[in-house]
Amino acid sequence: MGGKSDIRLIDENGIRIDGRRRDEMRPVRIEAGVLKRADGSAYLEWGDNKVIAAVYGPREVHPKHLQETNRAIVQYYYAMAPFSVDDRKRPGPDRRSTEISKISAEALENVIFVEQFPRTTIDVYVTVLQASAGTRCAALTAASVAVADAGIPMRDLVAACAAGKVEDQVVLDLVKEEDNFGQADMPIAIVPKTGEIVLMQMDGHMTLDEIDEAMDMAIKACYDIYEIQKEALWKKYERLAEEEVV
Amino acid sequence: MAEEEAYVDKREESGGAEGSSSRIREIVLPGELVGEGLRAGMGTYREGSKVYASQVGIKSVRAGYVNVIPINGRYMPKVGDQVIGIITDVGPTYWMVDINSPYPAPLHVNEVPWKVEFGDTAKYLNIGDTVLVTVSNVDEVKHVQVSMLTQGQRRLNTGFLVEVTPSKVPRMIGKGGSMISMLKNLTHCRMFVGQNGRIWIDGEPDAMVVAAEAVGLIEREAHAFGLTERVKEFLESRMAELSSSAKESDGGEDGGR
Numbered sequence: 001m002g003g004k005s006d007i008r009l010i011d012e013n014g015i016r017i018d019g020r021r022r023d024e025m026r027p028v029r030i031e032a033g034v035l036k037r038a039d040g041s042a043y044l045e046w047g048d049n050k051v052i053a054a055v056y057g058p059r060e061v062h063p064k065h066l067q068e069t070n071r072a073i074v075q076y077y078y079a080m081a082p083f084s085v086d087d088r089k090r091p092g093p094d095r096r097s098t099e100i101s102k103i104s105a106e107a108l109e110n111v112i113f114v115e116q117f118p119r120t121t122i123d124v125y126v127t128v129l130q131a132s133a134g135t136r137c138a139a140l141t142a143a144s145v146a147v148a149d150a151g152i153p154m155r156d157l158v159a160a161c162a163a164g165k166v167e168d169q170v171v172l173d174l175v176k177e178e179d180n181f182g183q184a185d186m187p188i189a190i191v192p193k194t195g196e197i198v199l200m201q202m203d204g205h206m207t208l209d210e211i212d213e214a215m216d217m218a219i220k221a222c223y224d225i226y227e228i229q230k231e232a233l234w235k236k237y238e239r240l241a242e243e244e245v246v
Numbered sequence: 247m248a249e250e251e252a253y254v255d256k257r258e259e260s261g262g263a264e265g266s267s268s269r270i271r272e273i274v275l276p277g278e279l280v281g282e283g284l285r286a287g288m289g290t291y292r293e294g295s296k297v298y299a300s301q302v303g304i305k306s307v308r309a310g311y312v313n314v315i316p317i318n319g320r321y322m323p324k325v326g327d328q329v330i331g332i333i334t335d336v337g338p339t340y341w342m343v344d345i346n347s348p349y350p351a352p353l354h355v356n357e358v359p360w361k362v363e364f365g366d367t368a369k370y371l372n373i374g375d376t377v378l379v380t381v382s383n384v385d386e387v388k389h390v391q392v393s394m395l396t397q398g399q400r401r402l403n404t405g406f407l408v409e410v411t412p413s414k415v416p417r418m419i420g421k422g423g424s425m426i427s428m429l430k431n432l433t434h435c436r437m438f439v440g441q442n443g444r445i446w447i448d449g450e451p452d453a454m455v456v457a458a459e460a461v462g463l464i465e466r467e468a469h470a471f472g473l474t475e476r477v478k479e480f481l482e483s484r485m486a487e488l489s490s491s492a493k494e495s496d497g498g499e500d501g502g503r
Contacts, residue, residue: 040318058320058348069387111276113291113300118387120348148276151318151413153300155291156277193277193298230275233302237273237317 009178010167017177018047025161025173025221030142030232032149040150042232044142047175048132053142055150058120072117076105078139080128100136107140107160107189107198113153122152133179134162137187140199145229149236157229158198160189161221163214165206170213172221186211188218192226195219271469274299274314281312289314303413304469317469321347321412321442323390327381328399330407330440331392336368343379346409346442349390353379357393359400376402376446378438405436405448408458412443414468418461425464425474432481433457452492456484 009017016022026047035041038054045051061067078100080089093101105124112122124147126139137160144158164174166182179185184204190197197219206214274280278299286292289301290312299305303314323329323345331343334350341353353371355362360370371377378400382393394400410418418439419426430437435449435457447457460481467473 060348117348148302149318151301151316154276155300233275234273237302
């Protein structure tokens with residue numbers, strides 16, 4: 001955000017740097033249950049973003065003082081692989097990933113029936129293998145599929161998508177260049193069944209009208225993401241929906 | 247054993263009551279509407295009169311309840327469950343037992359069939375030992391206690407364990423124990439299925455392998471119709487292979503003498 005460049009991010013025909021229109025999302029592909037050792041897992045490709053999520057639990061909390069006597073806690077570990085960006089990302093938690101972990105955990109806590117599992121933790125590990133803007137949305141989208149895959153009771157999945165402002169226009173799902181040189185980026189996560197917003201942040205500046213437009217765009221996209229998430233779970237379990245003539 | 251019934255083919259029932267000729271096992275996802283005006287059973291939650299699934303599972307409606315039988319998930323201890331535990335720690339008056347759930351369970355010296363002197367706990371059970379126990383108490387914050395005072399509960403000294411997803415345990419047992427007794431009869435193994443998804447198998451080495459393979463087959467195809475028949479075929483062919491190869495080797499030895 002805020003950087004300057006000579007590249008035209010949106011051309012005179014309204015086509016963006018990667019050939020999309022203003023309200024077009026990058027292609028998303030999700031696969032559920034990719035890891036054998038984890039209780040639940042998912043792999044997601046969102047344009048050039050590649051994310052893998054693993055869920056363990058509910059299980060005992062260590063260290064003990066973190067445990068809550070009346071509900072499960074959700075521990076979310078967002079991490080970027082050292083090779084996920086152009087300059088090597090120094091491994092280990094930093095300010096940014098700690099923040100993303102916190103807000104994503106809170107988003108998931110809203111849909112998981114945490115009160116069914118007192119004194120336990122649900123651990124969600126998400127690693128960004130390749131990043132190209134919008135990784136927190138990609139991570140949360142993958143994580144919620146992994147939580148469902150782990151058989152953890154939840155009200156609904158969480159779907160996330162970002163919208164922002166580039167060259168004075170509101171656009172959906174920014175890519176790396178747009179994120180770096182654009183004017184604003186606003187990730188949103190919703191609970192599709194109720195339309196509740198469980199995560200919303202903004203970086204940069206937009207007018208109120210622009211925020212309204214961006215929100216509408218992002219929320220609409222979340223419902224498309226939701227369909228892809230359900231598709232991924234379906235694909236893993238459809239063979240069980242066997243039909244037989246009795 | 248209500249769950250057990252939910253699992254097992256509902257042939258007689260649907261055939262008789264509705265006269266339907268085919269059924270589909272319906273997979274539902276969290277947040278999916280599974281019923282209206284029905285009572286919310288396992289794996290579901292209610293909002294107003296609408297019932298939604300809370301887990302990935304198979305929908306089943308019976309007796310006014312809508313259930314979602316989960317495909318994955320951890321074991322949640324219930325009072326009265328017979329489970330297979332592994333000792334993880336020894337204290338002066340108790341043992342800690344891992345019962346494959348998020349909660350470790352203490353087994354107090356008063357809850358075992360032996361008279362244990364204070365501090366002598368390790369003489370009876372030690373870390374790594376496998377025990378057959380009953381869940382005797384679970385409170386609202388899920389403090390679990392287990393006991394070995396019920397008949398038949400003991401340390402398992404021989405054989406080995408296999409683990410399956412706890413939600414598939416009813417299928418392992420079958421209606422009225424049909425699946426597990428067939429496994430036992432055809433493999434001549436001693437077996438016990440713990441509610442926590444741990445299965446103990448003991449018998450002839452080759453037969454134990456066959457039994458474990460059959461358990462794997464049941465777990466993979468837990469939701470298929472006509473599973474009992476398929477498992478029976480599998481067991482019969484594998485056991486036939488075993489006995490024929492055993493005869494061959496016997497014959498070879500006889501000839502040498």
